[in-house]
Amino acid sequence: MINALFGFTFVVGLALTLWAQWRVKGNFxxxxxxxARSGMTGAEVARRIxxxxxxxxxxxxxxxxxxxxHYDPTAPAVRLSEDVYYSNSIAAISVAAHECGHALQHKESYGALxxxxxxxxxxxxxxxAAPFLLFAGVAFRMTGLLVLGLIFxxxxVLFHLVTLPVEFNASARAKQIMARQGFINGVEEERGVNRVLGSAAFTYVAGALVALMELLRYIVLLFLQNSSDD
Structure with a gap:
């Protein structure tokens, strides 16, 4: 049963991760x-915002x-890849605006960030430390280590969950600014922005789901281990 549980969660997690990566790369x-009709590059959009x-x-x-x-809050600085910095594509300006969304969050001390x-x-x-504790707890049937590993x-998992509102909020800010400032024009360009930022957001959703499945898997293992010891 344990092997089947590990196998199932591994396959589902891998499938979610690969699908999310495929969507991001495909839409980008x-x-x-x-x-973009505005003709602005990612660097120009970021600087303007x-x-x-x-x-x-x-x-x-x-x-x-x-x-x-990415946005580096320690510098602080908005850092863009060459494909985004120099390009005037819908994908480029969408990503640039999203990273600036994080800079605005930082300025406003956005709670989740x-x-x-x-x-x-x-x-x-x-x-x-968590992987070693979880492995040791399962391998040596040491409940204390398994519980500590679960806590760690x-x-x-909490970090993944907190990341979701941070990323969704940055994308929402980006969409509003791009439309208001005229960086994008028309339904087709709006659809492109939604596709690019939506697929990027799904990678964080997938990451959170995979982390939750991992946590639930070890909780089940803890329950099974305690049951067999009784």
Whole structure:
């Protein structure tokens, strides 16, 4: 039963992860071929959004890698991949606006973002220790280690769950700003933005679901282990 449980959750988790990655790459590639009527590049859109919101001190930097775009709150800086920084495609300006959404969250001390940042030091420890504790608890039938591993892994799950409102809110901000500022025009461009940002958001949903399945799997194992020991 335990082997079947591990096998099922592994296959479902892998399928969700691969599907999410396929959707992101597919939609990004599709809308990378469609130029925005505004003609603005990802870098120009990001700079405009930041300046319009008083974030003149936040640089927009180009970084290597594909889909390596992110907002660094420690710098702070908006960092865009070359495919986004230099391109005037719907995909590029959507991603750039999304990352600026995080910069606006940071400026306003958006609650979920602040909480996620505060979790990072704890997560750096618990995420590394949890797999070893869970493995040892199952392999050596040590309930105490398994429970401790579950507690540690719960922080990983919580981090995934807190990430969801952070990402959805950043995308919502991006869509509103892009429409209001005229970075996109017409139904077709709005549809492209929704596809690009929607598929990106699904990767975080998939990650949270996989983490939840992992947690539930070990909870079941704890129950089965305690039952067999009685």
């Amino acid at each position: 590639n599709r809308w990378s071929q469609v130029a 930041l300046d319009d919101n008083g974030l003149h001190h936040v640089p927009v930097q180009v970084v290597p890698g594909r889909l390596s775009d 602040v909480f996620r940042h505060r979790m990072v030091p704890v997560l750096n420890f618990t995420s590394g 892994f719960s922080t990983v």
